[in-house]
Amino acid sequence: MGVLEKVKRAGARVAKQAPAVLPLDTILRQDCIEAMRGLPDKSIDMIFADPPYNLQLGGDLNRPDGSHVDAVTDEWDKFDSLAAYDKFTREWLAQARRILKDDGTIWVIGSYHNIFKVGSAIQDLGFWILNDIIWRKANPMPNFKGTRFTNAHETLIWASKGEKSRYTFNYRSMKTLNDELQMRSDWEFPICSGQERLKKNGHKVHPTQKPEALLYRVLLACTKPGDVVLDPFFGTGTTGAVAKRLGRHWIGIDREGVYVEAALERIAAALPLDESALQTMQAPKAAPRVAFGQLVENGYLAPGTVLSDHKARWRATVGADGSLSCDGQAGSIHKLGATLQGAPSCNGWTFWHYEDQGGLKPIDALRQTYLLATQP
Amino acid sequence: MGVLEKVKRAGARVAKQAPAVLPLDTILRQDCIEAMRGLPDKSIDMIFADPPYNLQLGGDLNRPDGSHVDAVTDEWDKFDSLAAYDKFTREWLAQARRILKDDGTIWVIGSYHNIFKVGSAIQDLGFWILNDIIWRKANPMPNFKGTRFTNAHETLIWASKGEKSRYTFNYRSMKTLNDELQMRSDWEFPICSGQERLKKNGHKVHPTQKPEALLYRVLLACTKPGDVVLDPFFGTGTTGAVAKRLGRHWIGIDREGVYVEAALERIAAALPLDESALQTMQAPKAAPRVAFGQLVENGYLAPGTVLSDHKARWRATVGADGSLSCDGQAGSIHKLGATLQGAPSCNGWTFWHYEDQGGLKPIDALRQTYLLATQP
DNA sequence: TTTCGTAGTGAATCCTGCT
């Protein structure tokens, strides 16, 4: 075969699938920027990246019960400055852009520590943001000291190479997955724990392993079977395991031998998804929780309104924050109800009543009204 | 009055409240950067900003039924380039930083079009991000073309002026508002519609009016009554209306006469909540501190009494000076508890128990009894 | 077999006032 014919053949293969030189279904144990430099231009269908977050944690943190929080203290998450993190981010993103096909897309996950730097760099490099996606954690770690809001989500950015890019989006799959409603930009999943969490000698192998359900949705939404997915921060290979299950090719990059070893073993054991596993991906959603404060915030009950129990033995006033107060005592609808009755607990929703058309109605009726008004 | 006395008086007022020169409860009809230049350094308790999103929309959009989507096409949302938007963002944020008190905080709301640029600038200017907050829209506009995920949220950034800043966070209020669970970083509210949406001649006055419930939570969480809240992109004055309701001062800035007019009328009609409703749950530390020794001094616990933890693993004896001793070790209720458990710290009030009617009760109960008996 | 209580843990920028 002559050179020309080889080129033609190679060209034909590039159009339909990844070039033969791509190290398909392989982990490159290298620095991510170096490894990407070795990959050809415009050869990857999708990049999923979970880069270091640059958390900048302070001292130790203990739970109220005194136990110690196992924080992310790994060297790979340390940077000398914000500027150094910015530089690193722009370097790996530039390589990612080079090796991405013109109609490919990139996903990056992060938290408020780094996602604004990442998003800003993505825009500066010419990417076109398609969505930002919120991963709502069903079970986040609380804020133990009561100093901020519970940090209960992470953010993903989904971007194409440019405004005119013809990217893959499996709209029907997403709608089916979401019970025939359009898939929204906020996704709820539990954090990775239990059987899914990789352990070695009783300890987690990687401090930030992502749930497979998250990757499952990303890959199902934005790749086709046979596509090549690159993960430049492969870790324990969640991307590879899910890609294999969904019939996509994958390429992983990671420097750490411990992670590479665990990932190889894990991916070798990964099997195509069966029906029962697919069911667990679509866990039935519980009825949404409504806090009494929401009714106050949304004007269903004005602060200053007087509530009473059904026998009108106690009268209490609604506070601006959804608290109730009565004779100098104050608390939530449940706490105050319990205190006044001298009971260990109390369902404030059924205990407290408001006046409506001359009669007393339990505030639970307002909750139902609110639910009907706000839920589709 | 001499100059010195004037300065002293002015100084005293600065410490306790905003300087007299602040245009409290006023709308400045000016460019936001110009207007902020006219305000004094370190004079504002909180800034809430809803800047232009730089949406960069393409052509017209119609719903599947053919009706037309009324998009944000106003001049104030147009910028020549991403760089121009970046420059504008850094300029107004720099002014905001200058006029903000050292312990003040800033909130900025945005979408994926601009929030990464905003967040990146916030970090570069030295602000310290405390949380990013997700406003989950209960009723977002669908993606009519089926080309992306439904854009169902917006992002807010909450930041202090620096890492060491002692910002206001009404933890208890937030917990009460959320039915005795820590408030999370994802908030659900309906979009602003119905009666709340300001209209003129049947058309909405402002294309991006925010729901009052959103501002209500922000102001309740991070300001105190009497604080000064500045909104440099005032629009139709949601921030002012909610601030007035909650007994906070406000300053608004907007160039557009139509918005200013609507905002003035709206705020004039807003009713402040009365004192009782405003009494938000205060942190226990607002209550006077009680030293363990006071309980001993006042006969609530006799020296020589034996205390134990709830599992009765340790037994310690109360000293005449309010110390505790156990197996030759002695110290405060907190120190000894920490030492015995090998923990870095310990809340002695909840750790140590005394015997009461055959059961164990935490000594914190005695403190409550003491407080009730001694406080008016 | 089911239920219940205890223990453990997760990408966390996690205290405040006084000397």
Place this chain on the structure above:
DNA sequence: AAGCAGGATTCACTACGAA
């Protein structure tokens, strides 16, 4: 300014052993 000491602070889920 740094150090010390008082004392305030957690939600959802998993695993496991006991009843």
